[in-house]
Amino acid sequence: MEGCEHKCGDVRIPFPFGIGANCSMNKWYVVDCISSTPYLHALNHLEILGVDLENQTVTVNTPVISDCSETKSIDLGRSPFYFSKLQNIFVHEGCGNAVMTDHGRSITGCSTTCGNDSVSHTNNCLGMGCCQATLPHHLKSYNINITDGVSNRACKSAFLVDEASYLEGKFSIGENKSYVPISLLWTLAFSDLETLICYAFLDKLEVDLGNGTTVDSWKCRYSIPSNMEGNAYLIDGCESRFDSEECLRCKDAGGFCYNVPIYGVDGLVAEKKERCCSSWSKVKVDVGNDTLVESLKCLEVEYGKVDVNAYLADGFEEECATCRDGTGGSCSYDLIYDVQGLVTRKVFSCIPGQSKVHESKSSQAVILGVSVSIGILVLVATIYLMHKEIKKTKERIQRKMSSMEEGNVLPIFDSMVVKEGSKDVLLALANLAMRCLNMNGKYRPTMMEVVSELETIRTSHIPSTD
Structure with a gap:
């Protein structure tokens, strides 16, 4: 976004996150940049290690839970963030058992054995002083209980950790760290679509919270496969990964390349079609329940003669002729798209001509005046008759109730x-x-x-x- 910093230190901060309240989508995505270190303002200033737009996650540092620390649970409260089940694993270091619970309900856990008083300090937990487990679903909060397997041992810890950081050796359980990297899934509610525009495809996601409970979320993404990368939430956030001959021709014509997926009968992407876009145009997207949200559509560069779009040709000329003959005006249209970018229907609008409007202004004023006068007379008469009838009805009811009381x-x-x-x-x-x-x-x-x-x-x- 214009006037906003996109990096804090070495960490990139893409929209909908933003450094400062005026650069983020809302209060939950505000980032404070302090001494070149980014912190998530809404979550008690957790340090941000990275933002992944593709997986819709933000990696932050969270406290390690151990039997020597006071921290035993972590809760994300009413925020739009969840502990991601796909990017995190549960790790227990020490001898004994560690169980993760959520409001008293067991979620996951693992057990270790120790021999020769040794604890593994590698990132390959095989049960000897260290074990790991996966998450069955996304979490809003969790509590960890650690049971001592052997007495007189050092502090035992258990924690969620970002699996990629853990396996790549960016974090080691043997370094006695008090914080570990963890991935939070950030979600977009339907109401959030009013404050942002998706500059690519809009996906609806279902976030699994266990026990058959899900939360709806939305995501902006590029087509798959795609030659585009960058931030689909920004109008200038798209970049081409490679340039084909068609893309080079497109650029020579002053446009840019964009890939559109072609879906097969199984719902999977069967092939892709390159489009050469001159610019983006605002369109309305039908997201279900007769609800429309604004998105953008690629306006294609025309190479010579271009066939008329079937959606425009179908009935468009007839509608325009009726509009021109009746009002001397012009016609326009809105195309309604689905979340995959396909046209589902069209809506025509007739704009009256200025001359017709001028010529008919006086007669319309007379007709309007007469209509208003008649309407007022009818309304007054109706109110009078209704009042009279209601008064008679109330009198009859009152007489009958008096008779019953007597x-x-x-x-x-x-x-x-x-x-x-x-x-x-x-x-x-x-x-x-x-x-x-x-x-x-x-x-x-x-x-x-x-x-x-x-x-x-x-x-x-x-x-x-x-």
């Missing part, structure tokens, strides 16, 4: 009902009706109570006292 309910009922029904049954029904008509809703019975009382009256067969 015990004079028989005139309310139809003569046939009075003849066939007993007085006690009619009184019970009248009492129920009076409660249903109570002006205070708090004292009216529920539908279940009404059904229950009607059933009681029906089955009781109370004899008449007449």
